[in-house]
Amino acid sequence: xxxxxxxxLIAGALGGNAAGAVLKNLNLGTLGNSxxxxxxxxxxxxxxxxxxxxxxxxxxxxGTDMTSxxxxxxxxxxxxxxxxxxxxxxxxxxxxx
Numbered sequence: 001x002x003x004x005x006x007x008x009l010i011a012g013a014l015g016g017n018a019a020g021a022v023l024k025n026l027n028l029g030t031l032g033n034s035x036x037x038x039x040x041x042x043x044x045x046x047x048x049x050x051x052x053x054x055x056x057x058x059x060x061x062x063g064t065d066m067t068s069x070x071x072x073x074x075x076x077x078x079x080x081x082x083x084x085x086x087x088x089x090x091x092x093x094x095x096x097x
Contacts, residue, residue, distance in 0.1 A: 005045065007072040012041015012080030019081035026088025036087045037080030044079015045072060 016037015020027040028036060048071065 004068055004072040005042065007069060008041045008045035008076030008079070009038050010041070011073045011076030012037040012039070012044065012083075015077035015080030016040060016084035018077070019084045020088070023085055023088065026085050026092065028084065028088055028091065032087075033084050036084045040080040040083025041076035042079070043083065044075045044077075047079070048075040 013034045014037070016033040016035075017030060019037075020030075020033035027033065
């Protein structure tokens with residue numbers, strides 16, 4: 001497995017839990033936030049690599065320079081937080097209906 005992908009998954013779990021702590025009404029619990037965050041972290045990193053953001057090429061090719069590591073942390077964390085918020089909002093909307 002690629003080191004940057006692992007960093008993205010870990011950052012996604014952290015981003016999902018951070019978003020759950022900030023957005024209490026969308027919180028899925030620690031396990032739910034972590035699982036959805038891991039998925040979002042992986043997706044966020046892959047989307048950034050496709051779009052070609054700064055350092056994304058190095059991160060996508062497995063580079064381990066500081067730029068690719070920071071890019072992996074940011075894309076994974078943001079992806080995890082965003083997906084957790086989306087899943088939380090969908091869960092709340094389904095519970096109301």
